[in-house]
Amino acid sequence: MTSLSLPEPRSLSGFPVHPPSWLLQVNLLTRRVMVESLRSPVLILNLLLALLFLVVYDGTVGGVPLLVSFAGGNYYNFILPAAILAASVGGGAAGLLLVSDIRSGYLSRQLTMPIRRSALVASLVLTSAFQVVLQATIVILVGIALGADPRTGLLGIACVLALAFVWGLGFAAYSVTVAIVTRDMQMTSAANLIFIPLIFLSPLLVPYEYLKPWMQTAADFNPARYVTEGMRSLLIEGWDGQMLIDALAASLAFGLVMGAVALAVIRSRLLGIDR
Amino acid sequence: MAAIEIDRISKAYARGPGVVPALSELSLEVDEGQALALLGPNGAGKSTVVRILSTLTRPDTGRASIAGFDVVGKAAQVRTCIGVALQEVGLYPAGRVRQVLLRHAQLFGLSRPAAARRCDEIIELAGLAKSSGQRVNRLSGGTRRRLDLGLALLHRPPVLLLDEPTSSLDPFSRREFWRELARLRDEGTCILFASQNIDEAEQLADRVAVLVDGAVWRSDIPVAAVRDVWGSDDVLVAP
Numbered sequence: 019m020t021s022l023s024l025p026e027p028r029s030l031s032g033f034p035v036h037p038p039s040w041l042l043q044v045n046l047l048t049r050r051v052m053v054e055s056l057r058s059p060v061l062i063l064n065l066l067l068a069l070l071f072l073v074v075y076d077g078t079v080g081g082v083p084l085l086v087s088f089a090g091g092n093y094y095n096f097i098l099p100a101a102i103l104a105a106s107v108g109g110g111a112a113g114l115l116l117v118s119d120i121r122s123g124y125l126s127r128q129l130t131m132p133i134r135r136s137a138l139v140a141s142l143v144l145t146s147a148f149q150v151v152l153q154a155t156i157v158i159l160v161g162i163a164l165g166a167d168p169r170t171g172l173l174g175i176a177c178v179l180a181l182a183f184v185w186g187l188g189f190a191a192y193s194v195t196v197a198i199v200t201r202d203m204q205m206t207s208a209a210n211l212i213f214i215p216l217i218f219l220s221p222l223l224v225p226y227e228y229l230k231p232w233m234q235t236a237a238d239f240n241p242a243r244y245v246t247e248g249m250r251s252l253l254i255e256g257w258d259g260q261m262l263i264d265a266l267a268a269s270l271a272f273g274l275v276m277g278a279v280a281l282a283v284i285r286s287r288l289l290g291i292d293r
Numbered sequence: 294m295a296a297i298e299i300d301r302i303s304k305a306y307a308r309g310p311g312v313v314p315a316l317s318e319l320s321l322e323v324d325e326g327q328a329l330a331l332l333g334p335n336g337a338g339k340s341t342v343v344r345i346l347s348t349l350t351r352p353d354t355g356r357a358s359i360a361g362f363d364v365v366g367k368a369a370q371v372r373t374c375i376g377v378a379l380q381e382v383g384l385y386p387a388g389r390v391r392q393v394l395l396r397h398a399q400l401f402g403l404s405r406p407a408a409a410r411r412c413d414e415i416i417e418l419a420g421l422a423k424s425s426g427q428r429v430n431r432l433s434g435g436t437r438r439r440l441d442l443g444l445a446l447l448h449r450p451p452v453l454l455l456d457e458p459t460s461s462l463d464p465f466s467r468r469e470f471w472r473e474l475a476r477l478r479d480e481g482t483c484i485l486f487a488s489q490n491i492d493e494a495e496q497l498a499d500r501v502a503v504l505v506d507g508a509v510w511r512s513d514i515p516v517a518a519v520r521d522v523w524g525s526d527d528v529l530v531a532p
Contacts, residue, residue, distance in 0.1 A: 036402050037373060046399055054387045119385065127383030127444070130347045131400055132372040 037132035047133070047141035054118075055111050055145055065153045068105035072097060072161055079223065088225050092254075094166035098158065099249035102182050103217045103242060105153035109186045110210035112146035113193030117203045135284050143190040143277070150186030151179050166253070174252040181265055185245055188273035189213070191280040198283050216242045244268035296452055296483035297323040297346065302355030304341055304507075315341040316507040318355070323500075325451070328474070328484040330498035332491070332519060338507035339487035340380055343456045346485065347377045359452050376450035380457050380487075382441040386430035390421055390440055393429065394447065401448035411447060418473060419443040420466060434461045442470060446477070453477070455486040459493060471496045491519055 037043070055061065072094070079085050080093035088096055119125040128138060158166075158175055168174050196209040219236040220243040221229060229237060237243040248265020251258040299321040305312040316338045323329040331339045344350040345357055348368040356363060362370040384393065394415055398408030416425050419439040424432055432440070438461045445453060453474070459467040474497055478484050488494060494501050495516045503510045503519060 038399065038402050043400065046396055050385065050388065050396060054385060057387050122385065123379065123381035123383035124385045125383075126349055126379055126381070127377070127441075129349055130372060130375065130377040130379075131397070132369060132402075133400060 040134055040137055043133055043137035044140045044144070047137055048144050051115060051141050051145040052148070054115055055149060058111060058114075060111050060114060061108065061149060061153070064105060064108040064111075065156060067107065068101045068153060068157050069160055071104045072101040072157060072164070075100065075223070076164070085224065092165060092167060094161050094164055095168065095253040096250065098161045098166055098253055099178075099246045100217055100222050101157045101161070102154045102178065102249065103185070103246065104213065105157055106150050106182065106186050106189045107210050107213050108149045108153050109143075109146040109189030110193040110207070111149055112142040112190035113195075113197035113206040113209070114203065115145075116142055116194055116197040117201060117206050120197075120201050121203075136281060139191070139194060139277075139280055139284055142194055143187055143280070146190035146193070147183050147186035150189070151183045154179055154182040168253045169256050170252045174257075177252055177262065178249050181245055181249055181269055184266070184269035184273050188241075188269065188276040191273065191276035195276065195280045195283050198280075198287050216240060217246070219243075220246050222246065241268035241272040295322040296325045296327075297321070297329075297357075297359055297485055299342070299346075299357045300355055302345060302352035302357055304338075304345065304350065304352050314507055316345075316352070319504075319507065319509060320355075321502060321509065323483050323485050325483050326478060326481045327500065328478045328486070328498045330494035330501045330516075331485065331487040331504055332489070332494055332501055333487075333504035333510075334489065336506075337504040339504055340456050341507075342504075343377075343379065343454050343485070343487050346371075346454050347375060347379070348372060374451050376445035376448065376453045378442050378445040378455045378458050380460075382434075382437045383444075384429045384437060384441060386428070388429050389426055390429070390432070391416065391425040393440065394443060397444050398447050403448070415443040415447055418446070420469065435463055435466060438462055439466060439470075446473075451482060453482055453484045453486075455484065457488060457490075458486055460490075467493075468496075491516060494519070 038046070075097045076093050080097070085096070086093050116125070119128070158168075158178065162168070168178075170177070192212070193206065193210060197206045200206060200209075219233065219240050221237060226234065226237060226243070226247070244264045245268055248261045251261040299319060301318045301320050302316055303314070303318055304316040305314045319338070319342065321329070331342060333339050341350065345352050346359060346364060348364050348371050351365055358364060359371045360374045362374075364371050388396070391412055394412040395408050398411050399405065403411060416422055419442060421436070421439060421443065424436055429437065429440070438459070442455075442458060445455065459470055462470065471493070474484060478497070478499075484497070486493075486497065498516070501514055501516055501519060503514070
């Protein structure tokens with residue numbers, strides 16, 4: 019091919035043609051995704067599911083004296099982390115939004131614009147993580163209204179929400195990965211059910227020591243175990259540095275691995291939304 | 294000088310156990326200030342050309358460049374100088390018209406005041422004044438298409454890539470857009486558009502290339518010659 023006449027884009031009438039910074043891109047994209055997701059009924063459904071966890075488990079086993087003794091006399095404190103992790107399914111909204119953008123053709127428009135792929139992923143993942151925090155806040159408030167009394171007070175609740183945020187980032191990145199690979203609303207929605215083995219293969223109903231050996235082994239490899247125990251320590255026992263470090267490390271590892279996979283998949287698959 | 298160069302690109306899509314060829318050794322050039330109409334029946338490969346130039350699809354072989362930037366190796370630079378309207382309107386449902394324009398203008402790097410001014414221009418140009426506060430999901434198909442075309446023009450790109458750009462517009466809006474696109478072409482914008490509509494090619498194009506089965510069947514022929522081959526129908530349906 020011969021050399022071409024337009025070495026760089028024209029700048030007309032004072033309009034810059036240089037794309038904005040990564041942070042501004044994320045900001046602009048996140049605001050859009052936030053509006054879309056807050057209008058989605060998925061948010062309410064996830065919240066109801068999380069609240070159902072809280073109420074049903076307390077109603078079912080909250081009267082068993084042995085279990086109540088684990089929770090320092092208040093089973094709501096014990097089961098609250100499970101309800102918060104159930105709320106993390108809200109992170110799955112990221113994948114559903116992406117599939118919706120693929121179907122509407124809006125993703126194709128975005129891909130023809132000077133938008134960084136990582137900014138696209140970040141906006142979806144951040145929105146969903148904020149959504150998880152919003153749902154976790156409501157779950158905690160309902161839990162307190164029903165009788166939970168977090169041992170570490172407001173600061174402890176803030177730490178629980180921070181853990182929920184990091185966990186939500188990972189779950190959202192997982193959902194984005196599934197959405198890109200399948201490009202299918204039902205598959206992406208069904209993939210969110212991974213939260214069931216994640217939270218049930220952990221000390222959800224009884225402390226770790228009371229699990230059968232095979233269940234303990236499964237829980238050892240499950241990041242949800244450490245997040246649950248970290249939150250539980252804040253709600254029941256007080257400040258425990260080691261528990262918090264383990265919980266944060268597990269959430270971060272889950273988030274980083276899922277985030278890296280999502281970015282790799284989006285880079286390899288999104289160039290061609292080939293039909 | 295050429296703003297768009299396509300050099301022997303081929304593309305095939307996987308369909309089930311086999312592959313379906315979409316483009317075969319296609320070569321084209323479009324200069325600054327020129328409008329090229331890609332005409333052809335359904336399945337001729339027109340949309341694939343637009344998608345490759347828009348960096349949405351990679352060619353299997355061959356090279357294509359826009360403003361000197363390779364569409365595969367320098368895709369990020371290509372995206373700063375193209376305005377695209379694909380066959381399917383690419384909008385998100387919850388946004389309001391002016392808000393959508395403003396956000397996109399900012400994503401193209403315009404400051405907020407410059408973006409606001411440009412949005413007003415586009416709203417007037419695209420006849421969107423009455424709908425500027427409405428949500429996208431409440432708009433008619435024609436109004437959505439006008440917004441989609443407005444987004445393609447928002448950052449005054451030197452190269453416009455349009456796929457069936459006025460297919461769902463009413464005759465009045467279609468003529469308005471043709472007039473605006475002709476003005477942009479006269480100012481130096483390079484336009485490549487895919488169409489099945491011979492009228493559209495007559496109104497806009499300096500040159501016509503007819504695609505059949507992924508290859509250029511005729512290039513640089515008068516539109517009248519296309520009518521001779523396809524008959525007097527306005528829409529191409531078969532070679």
